[in-house]
Amino acid sequence: MITLDIIVFTLIIFCAIGALTVKDLMAAAIVTSAYSFLICLLLAVMGAVDVAFTEATVGAGVSTVFFVATVFQTTRRTKD
Amino acid sequence: MKKLALILCVFAGGILLINAHYLPMWGDPESPASAHLSPFFIENAYAHTNAPNMVAVVLADYRSYDTMFEAAVVLAAGLACFFLLRSRGKGRKGGPHYYRHIPTGATIRIDEKGKLPREDSKAFRPIDALWTPYDPIIRTTCRCLIPFLQIYSLYVLAHGHYSPGGGFQAGVVLGATIILLAISHNLKTSIQRMSERTAALWSIIGVAIFAGTGLICLLLGMDYLNYEILAPFLLSDAVMARSHSILIVEIGVTMAVMAVMVWIYYNLSSAGQQDEGL
Numbered sequence: 001m002i003t004l005d006i007i008v009f010t011l012i013i014f015c016a017i018g019a020l021t022v023k024d025l026m027a028a029a030i031v032t033s034a035y036s037f038l039i040c041l042l043l044a045v046m047g048a049v050d051v052a053f054t055e056a057t058v059g060a061g062v063s064t065v066f067f068v069a070t071v072f073q074t075t076r077r078t079k080d
Numbered sequence: 081m082k083k084l085a086l087i088l089c090v091f092a093g094g095i096l097l098i099n100a101h102y103l104p105m106w107g108d109p110e111s112p113a114s115a116h117l118s119p120f121f122i123e124n125a126y127a128h129t130n131a132p133n134m135v136a137v138v139l140a141d142y143r144s145y146d147t148m149f150e151a152a153v154v155l156a157a158g159l160a161c162f163f164l165l166r167s168r169g170k171g172r173k174g175g176p177h178y179y180r181h182i183p184t185g186a187t188i189r190i191d192e193k194g195k196l197p198r199e200d201s202k203a204f205r206p207i208d209a210l211w212t213p214y215d216p217i218i219r220t221t222c223r224c225l226i227p228f229l230q231i232y233s234l235y236v237l238a239h240g241h242y243s244p245g246g247g248f249q250a251g252v253v254l255g256a257t258i259i260l261l262a263i264s265h266n267l268k269t270s271i272q273r274m275s276e277r278t279a280a281l282w283s284i285i286g287v288a289i290f291a292g293t294g295l296i297c298l299l300l301g302m303d304y305l306n307y308e309i310l311a312p313f314l315l316s317d318a319v320m321a322r323s324h325s326i327l328i329v330e331i332g333v334t335m336a337v338m339a340v341m342v343w344i345y346y347n348l349s350s351a352g353q354q355d356e357g358l
Contacts (some may be wrong), residue, residue, distance in 0.1 A: 031357070
């Protein structure tokens, strides 16, 4: 039987690879946000609700806004 | 260079993976952390502070040095963004400026060399160059949402003794409401509600509340951040004094985190000009 944390962990690895390979920086910011949210889910499954709450607010919430603001002020596509 | 970075990454990751089996299993009662440290917290946290949420007790009481310097690091991040990004020039340089004539609702465009209206003009209001039409759905939704988010963040702060949450989370949610206002309306509207000066002052006051609580304990003859000595001031016994002091320092953390989040957003989204947001 496949447990929930294995599924979440697989999705986290896909998100991490996706955030590294995608050329559009805005897409990378959104995928990083999804990655943070999945990490939050994993922490909640493990019972660390306080840490999961912090990850949800800081990781998936505010830092995504900061990334998007930075992408708007710099360049949309990565050079490398 | 990219090849070298890849080789280094694979090498470091491989070493970590090979040695991963030395780590204790998740939830292993024989692991060092579960054997010595956790039982002490589990047995004594409630007796020492009357707060059922052990995480809040560890964060703001047993390890409050750690939390205080975390708040200081957040303040340092805000200051670093300020010193790196903020430009002293007023408004956006170059390019045309757009203004709305408030009595008629007409939008005017002033080219680069043109004469701009005064900063405190009642008849003209600057609008963003990438101006989007008035969208009642987004604005009304955000205006309805923001008060509830703010009340929720205060709940998270006040209920930190009993349920997950506390200063950091409450501060981030509270800061996010101001950022949401800046996104749904525009940056100027948000700055009118909370100016950069207010944000800077709040972040410093927040850290000062935390450090000041510790300093009062020190001045009264106890160790730094040992809250028991504050009992006469808080009109309670030593146990409840620790409980109340956790709330006081969490309020400081909330103020600092909220103000720094808003401050960083102002500087990041407008490239340090504080003129136009996203």
